[in-house]
Amino acid sequence: MTNRLYYGDNLDVLRGFAAASVDLVYLDPPFNSNASYNILFKSPAGRGADASIEAFDDTWTWGPKAEDALLDIAASGNFALKSLLDAMERFIGKNAMMAYLAMMAVRLVELHRVLKPTGSLYLHCDPTASHYLKLVLDAVFGPECFLNEVIWKRTSAHSSSKRYGPVHDVLLFYSKSSTYIWRPAFQPYDETYTNAFYTHVDSDGRRWRRSDLTGAGTRNGETGKDWRGINITAKGRHWAWPPTELERMDADGRLHWPAKDGGMPMLKRYLDDQPGIPAQDVITDIPPMHNLSEERLGYPTQKPVALLERLIAASSNPGDVVLDPFCGCGTAVDAAQKLGRQWIGIDVTHLAVGLIEKRLREGYGDAAVFETIGVPKDRDSALRLAEDKPHEFQNWSCLKIGGFPLDGGRKGADKGVDGHFNFFTDARSTRPGVISVKAGRNIGVAMLRDLRGVMERDKYELGLFLSAYEPTGPMLKEAAEAGKFQCEFGRFDRVQIVTPADVFHNNWPKLPPLVGINRKAARVDLRPQAQSGAQGDLLQP
Numbered sequence: 001m002t003n004r005l006y007y008g009d010n011l012d013v014l015r016g017f018a019a020a021s022v023d024l025v026y027l028d029p030p031f032n033s034n035a036s037y038n039i040l041f042k043s044p045a046g047r048g049a050d051a052s053i054e055a056f057d058d059t060w061t062w063g064p065k066a067e068d069a070l071l072d073i074a075a076s077g078n079f080a081l082k083s084l085l086d087a088m089e090r091f092i093g094k095n096a097m098m099a100y101l102a103m104m105a106v107r108l109v110e111l112h113r114v115l116k117p118t119g120s121l122y123l124h125c126d127p128t129a130s131h132y133l134k135l136v137l138d139a140v141f142g143p144e145c146f147l148n149e150v151i152w153k154r155t156s157a158h159s160s161s162k163r164y165g166p167v168h169d170v171l172l173f174y175s176k177s178s179t180y181i182w183r184p185a186f187q188p189y190d191e192t193y194t195n196a197f198y199t200h201v202d203s204d205g206r207r208w209r210r211s212d213l214t215g216a217g218t219r220n221g222e223t224g225k226d227w228r229g230i231n232i233t234a235k236g237r238h239w240a241w242p243p244t245e246l247e248r249m250d251a252d253g254r255l256h257w258p259a260k261d262g263g264m265p266m267l268k269r270y271l272d273d274q275p276g277i278p279a280q281d282v283i284t285d286i287p288p289m290h291n292l293s294e295e296r297l298g299y300p301t302q303k304p305v306a307l308l309e310r311l312i313a314a315s316s317n318p319g320d321v322v323l324d325p326f327c328g329c330g331t332a333v334d335a336a337q338k339l340g341r342q343w344i345g346i347d348v349t350h351l352a353v354g355l356i357e358k359r360l361r362e363g364y365g366d367a368a369v370f371e372t373i374g375v376p377k378d379r380d381s382a383l384r385l386a387e388d389k390p391h392e393f394q395n396w397s398c399l400k401i402g403g404f405p406l407d408g409g410r411k412g413a414d415k416g417v418d419g420h421f422n423f424f425t426d427a428r429s430t431r432p433g434v435i436s437v438k439a440g441r442n443i444g445v446a447m448l449r450d451l452r453g454v455m456e457r458d459k460y461e462l463g464l465f466l467s468a469y470e471p472t473g474p475m476l477k478e479a480a481e482a483g484k485f486q487c488e489f490g491r492f493d494r495v496q497i498v499t500p501a502d503v504f505h506n507n508w509p510k511l512p513p514l515v516g517i518n519r520k521a522a523r524v525d526l527r528p529q530a531q532s533g534a535q536g537d538l539l540q541p
Contacts, residue, residue, distance in 0.1 A: 001321065003343050005333070007353045007374035010325040010346040014110040022114045022344070023181065023320035026311060026332045028124035028301060029104060066099035069106040076109055081139040088132070101132055108140045111325065112176065120147070120175040120315050124303070130170040141174045148173040152283045152307060171311075185314035186276035187285045198271045200256075210256055211269040215240050230264070240267075279310065286310065297355060299329035308335035316341055330356030337364055350375065350385075350392045354399025362516045382500035386468035390439035394418050397466045400503055402514045403435050416454040422515035423462065426488040430515055433462035441469055448478040452495060461485045464509055465497045487512055 006013045070089075074082050085105060092098045111121060121141070125133055130149075138146065150171040158165035198207040214237040218224055222242035224233050232239055239246060249255055249267075256266045286306045289296055295305055308331050312322055318340040324332035327345035333356060336343035347353055353375060360368035376382035376396065386393040398405045398419035405419045419435035436451045448465060455463045462485055465471075471479075475497065482495035489512040496509045 001342050003333075003337070003368075003370035004345070005327075005353060005356055005370055005372045006344070006346040007348070007350060007372070008346065009348055011107055011110065013346050014107065014114060014325065017110075017114045019113050020116045021321065022323045023116055023119050024312065024316040024322045024341075025111050025115060025119070025121040026124070026308065026322065026324050027111070027122070027326050028303065028324075028328065028332075029107075029326045030301070061096050062094045062099040066094075066102045069102040072106045073102070073109070076106075078109065078139065081105060081109070081136070084135060084139045088135075097129065097132070100129065101136060104133065105136050105140070107325065108136060111323075112140050114323070115176045117177045118179050118181050120173065120180045122150075122311055122315070123172040123174075124169060125172070126169050127166065130172065134172055137172055137174055141176070145175045145177070146172075147175055147180075148281045150281045150283065152286065154288045156288065181315055181317060181320070183314055183317070184275075185279035185310055187279050187283070187310075188276050189271075189274070194271060200268070202253075202268075207271040208268040209271075210266040213240055213246070213255070213265055213267050214238060228265070279314065283307070283310075297329050297359070299352075299355065302329050303331050305331055305335050305338070308332050309339060312336055312339055312341060327356060328352050330359050334359060334363065337368060343370075350396040350399070351405055354396060358399065358402075358516070376500065378504055379500045382503070383468055386439035393439045393468065394437040397437055397498075397500075397503075398435055401435075401464060401466065401498060401509060402511075403433075403464070416450055417458075418466075421462075421464070421511075423512040424487075424489065424515065425512065431461060433464065433511075434458070434460040435464045435466060437466045439468045443467055443469060443475070444472065445474040445478045448475050448495065448497075452478070452482055455482075455494070461494060462492065462511065463495045465495065467497060467499050470499055470501070471497045489513060 070085060073085055076082075085102060088101060089098055092101075108123075115121065121137075123133060123137065134146075134149070148171075150173055152169045152171060153167055154169045155167050158167050160166065194207070198209045200208050200210070202208065214232060214235075215223075216237060218233045218236060219238035222244075223239040225239075225243055226232070227239065227243040227246055241249070246255070246265075250265075254268050256268050257263065258266075286304055289302055289304055293304075296302065312332070312335050316322060319342065321342045321344065322332065322336040323344045323346075324330075325346045327333055327347045329352060330345060333343045333345040337360060345356060347356075353372065357372060360370065376385055382393070382396075385396060395405045401421070403419045403421035406417055416436065417434055418437040421433045421435065422430050423433055424430055434451070434454060436447070436454070438447060451463050451465055454460070463482075465475075465479065479493070479495040479497050482493070485492050485494050492510055492512065496511075498507075498509050502508070
């Protein structure tokens, strides 16, 4: 199977998948837990309901889509789920919370269908809706398939004046059947434990604790024989290993002999040989993301790779298929790629899809082999995106040329700026460039003058004008009149115009090496991601 990254509504995409084709599902569906809990239960006419549940451009509020989801559930034949949602609607009412649960329920039915009998699912959420989602999962998977409510401490502290600080997320862990994949997972020992028990240190610095070499009860075979003059049967016990193995262990220095003569030997159990303690359902050893984290991409719901590595390693085998239907900035697919799993990611924003493409290519190079489905593949499909979804065209085009949409791709006043890119001026110094995007047909020289004005105002040395349609002659002249920028990597036009035709014919803008998404400009890996020639080679992101 080729790894696949889909742009689109995950419900539509999932309905095209074969049944029993996925080994593991991880999903972290968008939910605005920062909204007032009471607002989530207001009716559609209630103040604040329109902004209750939002993930970038995707807003889940009560309306036709939620009604359709309930009809789909009724047609699915899952009577238990239909009865549950009817009861929830009577209790909760028609509001943002009920819309969220209805739209999650219809997707969970599809996720259950595509899971193999040996598969399992982790649903990542927070306490705002976890109790409702558990009921939905019980109706979809069956209560007998519930395995764990896993708690992850997502932040170190949270100030709340009249309640306990909310610092945890919830992962609801379900299997498709009783034959699910489980590979024992471990977490590091607590320092208090190691200091209390691993009190001995060898000359080479290895820490160890004493452990018994015997087991309860006598044996008639090799493990019941005398060894080194010790009659183990007389003690009512037997050796844990046969005497030949004990000799080898002693020769390797793995046995401890007490100072007094005749003392029972003990096993040296080295700390660095132990896998750790079996992973528990409260995860405190994987720290939350922080502002200076090397892996931080600026995505508001980003989770640490270590968390996804633990889940994927425990619940799948190498080569298995991992699916994330709300893949966001791609942490799950990144962890799956790293651990040698196949993967499928789905997201409804070009911002997410573009970030994942860049993340995988920068992180794994040619080893990241995948197909992106649903994004523009040629000039005509790019123009259709510009006409149908101008804001998505803005996000797609910024990411396509190696930049980043303004403010995480959110809609709003841009003050002449739609995106940024960061570039090296020498091996250790970086500067930002500015991007202006125009999706409409009505373009003109005034827009180039506006971009030059922004560059003058905010001291940008380089600017890109990304236009869905071909520029006019006066626009090309205006761009040329902006002059040149000189740095260690060559001489570059200060203002450059790029169209989808340029992108799909590999006519990339001539720029200095760009800073990758995994490195912030102020804390950059000092190796440029590409070297440009003296006059500036074409740089493809």
